[in-house]
Amino acid sequence: MSTREPTPAHPGGPPLGDGTRLVHAGDEPVVPGAPLRPSPVFAAPYHLGDQPPGTGGADGYARPDNPTLRVFERAVGELDGGDCLSFATGMAAISSAVLALARPGDRVVLPSDGYYTTRVLARDELERFGLRVELVPTLEIGDVAARGDLEGARLVMLETPSNPQLDVCDIAAVARATSAAGAVLAVDNTTASPIGQRPLALGADLTIGADTKALTGHSDVLLGHVSAARTDVGRELHARIAAWRKTTGNAPGPFEAWLGHRSMGTLDLRLARQAANAAAVAELLAGHPAVRGVRWPWRAEDPSFPLARRQMLRPNGIVSAELADIDAVLQLVRTSRFFLAATSFGGLHTTVDRRAQWGGDAVPEGFVRFSCGIEDTADLVADLQRALG
Ligand SMILES: Cc1ncc(COP(=O)(O)O)c(C=O)c1O
Numbered sequence: 001m002s003t004r005e006p007t008p009a010h011p012g013g014p015p016l017g018d019g020t021r022l023v024h025a026g027d028e029p030v031v032p033g034a035p036l037r038p039s040p041v042f043a044a045p046y047h048l049g050d051q052p053p054g055t056g057g058a059d060g061y062a063r064p065d066n067p068t069l070r071v072f073e074r075a076v077g078e079l080d081g082g083d084c085l086s087f088a089t090g091m092a093a094i095s096s097a098v099l100a101l102a103r104p105g106d107r108v109v110l111p112s113d114g115y116y117t118t119r120v121l122a123r124d125e126l127e128r129f130g131l132r133v134e135l136v137p138t139l140e141i142g143d144v145a146a147r148g149d150l151e152g153a154r155l156v157m158l159e160t161p162s163n164p165q166l167d168v169c170d171i172a173a174v175a176r177a178t179s180a181a182g183a184v185l186a187v188d189n190t191t192a193s194p195i196g197q198r199p200l201a202l203g204a205d206l207t208i209g210a211d212t213k214a215l216t217g218h219s220d221v222l223l224g225h226v227s228a229a230r231t232d233v234g235r236e237l238h239a240r241i242a243a244w245r246k247t248t249g250n251a252p253g254p255f256e257a258w259l260g261h262r263s264m265g266t267l268d269l270r271l272a273r274q275a276a277n278a279a280a281v282a283e284l285l286a287g288h289p290a291v292r293g294v295r296w297p298w299r300a301e302d303p304s305f306p307l308a309r310r311q312m313l314r315p316n317g318i319v320s321a322e323l324a325d326i327d328a329v330l331q332l333v334r335t336s337r338f339f340l341a342a343t344s345f346g347g348l349h350t351t352v353d354r355r356a357q358w359g360g361d362a363v364p365e366g367f368v369r370f371s372c373g374i375e376d377t378a379d380l381v382a383d384l385q386r387a388l389g
Helices: 018-024 067-080 090-101 116-129 141-146 171-181 232-248 254-264 267-286 305-311 326-335 377-388
Strands: 004-008 015-017 083-087 107-111 132-136 153-159 184-188 206-210 224-228 292-295 318-322 351-354 367-371
Touching (some): 015 018, 018 067, 018 267, 067 224, 067 254, 083 090, 090 116, 090 153, 090 184, 090 206, 090 224, 141 171, 153 171, 224 232, 267 292, 267 367, 267 377, 326 351, 326 377
Parallel strands (some): 107 132, 107 153, 153 184
Antiparallel strands (some): 004 015, 083 224, 206 224, 292 318, 318 367, 351 367
């Protein structure tokens, strides 16, 4: 299921696959006697000697930039096809992208059905700064764009596939509209991951990731990033967001950056197993009489399937479905061995999250988001069969 990068290793050579790109992303050419990957550099200030800060490109202070962050950002930027800035969390990346660009009075269009904390950010913080926030469903943003209604917007953010309902919208079509309207298009690419979808190649100005999820994939680190397109607009946005991060100070520490880089090397393998597990779990759920509304954008029956197949590069492990009620979800969690009750997604472990318990999503009480992990498919299927009865 792995996709291949159009850029070959050598001019005229074969294109590189995801596995190769991920293992080598960000690395300098090997040096005999040196480790394959540099260790994290733990420093806040750097020794200046008798030189002014920044002399010959030397580091002075870790907040704006440091060697470990640079390597990690180079790696993620390579995957996205843009210039990356890493943040302490996914929400730090999203809030920075909005707040670095928008001014009081600006119209900002956000998804009404994406990750709910983005809506909390809009309601509790952005409106306080005088931004005019408009919430549009993922399935409607294409029509809004086609009608020319993005005219006058400063920033449009999409989340596709949306979390948790897994609707998909056409990034390239919205990008044409935002570009014509002089608006910035940012895409929250978290559910897809940088190897599952390349928003910058589809015309977005910014792609955003909550790297807490599949990119790092071990449920042990919080990280986020924004990558900007390598265009004049993208370079300007990158400079603005970098300045914002330097001043507000929400960069990750070197340990997190190093751990993120260390973890992402296996994304190709993890995503392949997670997707295989999701295909089996979705099929089983869809065939069960007590389960409704199964969503996995790569099931041929899914309403997102035609667009997902055209726009995305590969599937992942996130499935959503509606069980009868709260008790049915609790029963599933109690009786299964491997479907662990936990929020977040994209990790090694299979998890099930009853979204209504968080109060942010407009979903029924029995609506669950499954994040299929990397366990053996047969074990998950047997466990789920037993638990559903
Ligand atoms: C789609 C999406 N974007 C952003 C975030 C925020 O990420 P973080 O929890 O790292 O701040 C999440 C977290 O669940 C998410 O699902």
